[in-house]
Amino acid sequence: MLKKEITEIISAARQAGWVMEPEAKRLLAIAGLVVPRFKWATTMEDALRSAHEIGYPVVGKVVSCNVVHKSDQGGVVVGIDSDEVLEGTYQRFSAVDHFAGMLVEEMVSGVELIVGAKIDYQFGPVILLGMGGTGVEIYKDAVLRMAPLQEKDVSSMVRNLKAHQLLEGYRGSEPVDLNELTHMMLVFSELVMDLEEMIESIDLNPVMCSSKGSIIADARIMLQGGF
Amino acid sequence: MAREDMMNLKALFEPKSMAVIGFSSTNDRHPANVIYNKNNLRCPVKVFPVNPRGGDLQGERIYSHVKEIPEKVDLAVIAVRAEHVPGVLAECIEAGVGGAAVISGGFAESGCKDLQDRIVAMAQEADFPFIGPNCLGVYAAGIVDTFFLPSERMVRPDPGGVAMVSQSGGILVDQMVKFAGEGVGVSLAISIGNKALIRELDLLRYLIDDPHTKVIAFYIEGFERNEGRNFVTAAGRSPKPVIVLKAGKSPGGNRAISSHTASLGGDYKVFSEVLSQYGVVEAKNEFELVSFCESLSCYRGSIEGRIGVITGSGGHGALAVDVCSSHGLTVPNLPEPVQKEMRDKLSASVQAIASCGNPIDLTGSAVDDDFVVATIALSRAPDIDCILLLLLPYLPGTTSDLGARLSQVYRREGKPLAAYVPHVEKYRMLIEGFELNRVPVSPSIEGAVLMAEALRRCKPC
Numbered sequence: 077m078l079k080k081e082i083t084e085i086i087s088a089a090r091q092a093g094w095v096m097e098p099e100a101k102r103l104l105a106i107a108g109l110v111v112p113r114f115k116w117a118t119t120m121e122d123a124l125r126s127a128h129e130i131g132y133p134v135v136g137k138v139v140s141c142n143v144v145h146k147s148d149q150g151g152v153v154v155g156i157d158s159d160e161v162l163e164g165t166y167q168r169f170s171a172v173d174h175f176a177g178m179l180v181e182e183m184v185s186g187v188e189l190i191v192g193a194k195i196d197y198q199f200g201p202v203i204l205l206g207m208g209g210t211g212v213e214i215y216k217d218a219v220l221r222m223a224p225l226q227e228k229d230v231s232s233m234v235r236n237l238k239a240h241q242l243l244e245g246y247r248g249s250e251p252v253d254l255n256e257l258t259h260m261m262l263v264f265s266e267l268v269m270d271l272e273e274m275i276e277s278i279d280l281n282p283v284m285c286s287s288k289g290s291i292i293a294d295a296r297i298m299l300q301g302g303f
Numbered sequence: 304m305a306r307e308d309m310m311n312l313k314a315l316f317e318p319k320s321m322a323v324i325g326f327s328s329t330n331d332r333h334p335a336n337v338i339y340n341k342n343n344l345r346c347p348v349k350v351f352p353v354n355p356r357g358g359d360l361q362g363e364r365i366y367s368h369v370k371e372i373p374e375k376v377d378l379a380v381i382a383v384r385a386e387h388v389p390g391v392l393a394e395c396i397e398a399g400v401g402g403a404a405v406i407s408g409g410f411a412e413s414g415c416k417d418l419q420d421r422i423v424a425m426a427q428e429a430d431f432p433f434i435g436p437n438c439l440g441v442y443a444a445g446i447v448d449t450f451f452l453p454s455e456r457m458v459r460p461d462p463g464g465v466a467m468v469s470q471s472g473g474i475l476v477d478q479m480v481k482f483a484g485e486g487v488g489v490s491l492a493i494s495i496g497n498k499a500l501i502r503e504l505d506l507l508r509y510l511i512d513d514p515h516t517k518v519i520a521f522y523i524e525g526f527e528r529n530e531g532r533n534f535v536t537a538a539g540r541s542p543k544p545v546i547v548l549k550a551g552k553s554p555g556g557n558r559a560i561s562s563h564t565a566s567l568g569g570d571y572k573v574f575s576e577v578l579s580q581y582g583v584v585e586a587k588n589e590f591e592l593v594s595f596c597e598s599l600s601c602y603r604g605s606i607e608g609r610i611g612v613i614t615g616s617g618g619h620g621a622l623a624v625d626v627c628s629s630h631g632l633t634v635p636n637l638p639e640p641v642q643k644e645m646r647d648k649l650s651a652s653v654q655a656i657a658s659c660g661n662p663i664d665l666t667g668s669a670v671d672d673d674f675v676v677a678t679i680a681l682s683r684a685p686d687i688d689c690i691l692l693l694l695l696p697y698l699p700g701t702t703s704d705l706g707a708r709l710s711q712v713y714r715r716e717g718k719p720l721a722a723y724v725p726h727v728e729k730y731r732m733l734i735e736g737f738e739l740n741r742v743p744v745s746p747s748i749e750g751a752v753l754m755a756e757a758l759r760r761c762k763p764c
């Protein structure tokens with residue numbers, strides 16, 4: 077069953093047709109998924125306070141209902157390490173069409189994966205796991221399974237990625253915690269089943285995977301037209 | 304249809320009596336006449352011609368109405384103009400006919416969706432099953448054949464374990480030619496055309512319970528909303544292997560795609576990966592379909608995909624390894640003690656020159672016994688789960704008995720074999736030695752590898 081807060085977040089986003097990052101992350105956190113510490117700042121002072129609270133370095137991202145692909149429009153700045161850089165970034169973002177604030181967020185690291193969902197016409201909700209980040213459409217290394225997922229589906233998805241070795245500890249790097257990743261995928265799959273009637277697709281990209289866990293660093297929820 | 308309370312489809316596939324509606328007293332090439340004639344002359348089903356004008360044909364009565372037929376009619380073949388179909392269907396329902404194959408075109412495929420919806424509603428109301436419209440109907444080996452194709456030009460595979468359901472009649476008939484060519488036996492061939500009422504899922508359920516069918520194959524162009532979900536869920540529970548050949552693999556149009564997930568997970572990619580998730584075997588083309596059907600009608604159970612290769616020609620071994628690796632099958636090297644034990648049992652002439660590592664090249668000097676020795680050795684090797692036999696019938700030391708002898712090894716040891724033998728008439732006896740013992744044989748190396756691949760694919764991943 078969907079929690080009331082989740083339904084409320086979705087209803088509020090119906091007009092725009094999609095749930096913007098800060099609200100998407102709040103929704104995911106309510107569903108039990110791990111997101112980085114973040115603040116949605118709507119004034120410069122607010123942004124500075126948030127950065128101090130989280131501690132530099134931080135990531136800054138533009139919030140606007142007109143910017144779906146933030147990176148493409150210079151709307152993501154990583155490694156902000158001083159008030160000066162933060163202020164500059166905030167100022168630049170303010171000029172963006174429909175500017176609705178800046179997301180200030182803790183930096184997380186790991187292997188960048190994409191975890192996604194779409195409501196397929198023939199098969200209903202399906203879940204995707206792939207190599208993520210900004211190069212996601214270049215690698216095209218992704219595996220899909222019909223939801224709801226079972227544990228064995230997640231292991232098979234990982235196994236079937238071309239780059240699966242990167243998750244298993246490649247050339248001395250620490251392997252990703254696959255239990256955490258599996259848990260994350262299963263919780264996500266349940267959420268998607270509950271949202272089936274409302275969503276068109278979800279991109280969690282990147283999901284930062286490491287030995288410490290799987291943290292959703294960016295999220296976008298596209299809603300069904302006219303649900 | 305796809306409801307839990309299934310209509311009884313037996314009347315469609317095992318009819319004892321059949322009415323052919325639309326029979327023409329003037330045009331003997333009319334589809335209804337072709338269907339009437341071939342069943343009348345060649346099938347045990349009792350056939351009655353029907354035409355509203357009545358009359359007779361060479362002393363046979365043409366019934367003007369299906370309800371005049373003096374006995375219960377199991378199957379009605381409806382081959383009248385589309386606009387007359389609702390009327391004919393109502394008559395069949397009223398007369399207590401068991402079910403129908405609506406051959407007529409002129410429905411949704413030509414824009415007349417309303418007419419199609421009307422006959423579906425009538426049938427649903429009366430719990431009356433029909434196949435089609437716009438289809439060839441049913442071919443049940445030795446029972447009935449509603450395909451309106453001249454009898455003398457049809458190629459009929461032997462009766463056997465493969466049932467095939469196809470949205471396209473043309474693909475179905477063509478596939479029957481290929482099955483016949485490869486000695487793949489067929490239980491049922493069903494052309495579902497517009498699949499207005501009876502759809503893939505209904506037939507999957509029927510065929511899972513059909514005692515004559517061992518392997519269920521589909522040619523599918525697409526599913527309705529969420530229909531694929533129900534299909535794979537049912538197929539995943541099927542104790543019989545399910546094979547799907549999908550048309551429409553290329554991405555359609557330039558729809559606006561708003562997310563990476565939608566862009567990476569195109570319709571076909573989802574289709575293909577969900578099939579494998581549920582252990583449904585996807586054939587990428589017609590050639591794979593035939594090889595998979597042949598292999599899976601011989602063997603039950605799945606393998607990991609570790610292949611042992613036995614041949615009398617180094618080149619054949621090398622090519623087979625290439626094909627295996629392109630399909631993700633491995634050809635593991637055999638442990639030294641296994642190699643030694645095998646070599647010790649080989650005939651003196653090849654003992655020193657054979658390669659026993661895998662692929663096993665027994666050389667052109669090998670005799671039948673050497674192939675038997677190697678096949679037994681691989682059958683007992685725990686690292687191998689399927690054996691490819693690449694046989695060259697022209698090697699002087701081998702005989703036509705080799706197929707039967709190697710099949711005996713399979714029957715004793717139980718490890719699946721797939722053979723390559725060039726398919727020409729003079730090697731027929733060698734091929735039959737395998738086929739009569741239910742060991743699949745392909746006319747190409749690639750085909751033999753696909754037979755092993757089929758066993759690996761029917762495992763859910």
